[in-house]
Amino acid sequence: MTDHRITLDWERNDATFERGNYPKDHRVRYLGGQTLGVSAAVSFGGNATLADPEQMLLSALSSCHLLTFLAVAANRGFIVDAYADDAECELGKNAEGAMAVVVATLRPTVRFAGDRQPTDAEFRALHDRAHKGCFIGQSVKTEVRIEPVLQA
Numbered sequence: 001m002t003d004h005r006i007t008l009d010w011e012r013n014d015a016t017f018e019r020g021n022y023p024k025d026h027r028v029r030y031l032g033g034q035t036l037g038v039s040a041a042v043s044f045g046g047n048a049t050l051a052d053p054e055q056m057l058l059s060a061l062s063s064c065h066l067l068t069f070l071a072v073a074a075n076r077g078f079i080v081d082a083y084a085d086d087a088e089c090e091l092g093k094n095a096e097g098a099m100a101v102v103v104a105t106l107r108p109t110v111r112f113a114g115d116r117q118p119t120d121a122e123f124r125a126l127h128d129r130a131h132k133g134c135f136i137g138q139s140v141k142t143e144v145r146i147e148p149v150l151q152a
Contacts (some may be wrong), residue, residue, distance in 0.1 A: 010124065025050060054089055054101055057135055059135045061104050061144060062087045069108070069130035081113040082151070094141070101142045111151040123150045 010026035024040040025047050040046030041054055050061075062085045073080050086107045094100040108127070112118065118126060127148045131137050139146050 003031065022043065028056075039105040042108070047091050054091065057101055057140070057142075058087050058089045058104055060132070060141075062108075062138070063105055064134040064136035065106055065108065065127075065130055065146070068134045069110075069126060070127045072126050072133065073112075077125070078116055078118055080110060082111040084109045084110075101140075103143045103145065104140075105145040105147060107147045107149065109149040116149070118140075120150065123148060 007029045008026060009029075010023070015023045024045060026038050028038050029037045030036070034129060036056075037047075037050040038056065039050040039052060041052040042048045044085075046052055066083055067083065069083070070080055086109075087105060089101045089104040091099060092102040095108070096101055127146045131144065131146055
């Protein structure tokens, strides 16, 4: 199997550490050497200039859907020229009563090149197949909604 790993570092650095009052900024390092600054969501006292875990989960869902969609489209003989997503997620109580990301909505806008253009039904089927093949989408309990827009 492939190696999917990160390292995460957090330090208090002599800051206050008490209920609701402690540093939330930390760093995530990926195997390729990239480092990402992360914090809690602003509504939980985090740093607005950094990514939060909910955004990271959403970006993983969106990125996985994109990569799977590109593979499915290529396998079906379509040429994708551009793909953009305006995704969002909602926090709420899940079926067990715990706070969770309960809904993630992906809104991919896709433009195709060439003579072969998908019909609306084919376009939606490509996204359905991509969702079913997305490893991240199939790994979370969150409801994932796909609202694709076919760009002419």
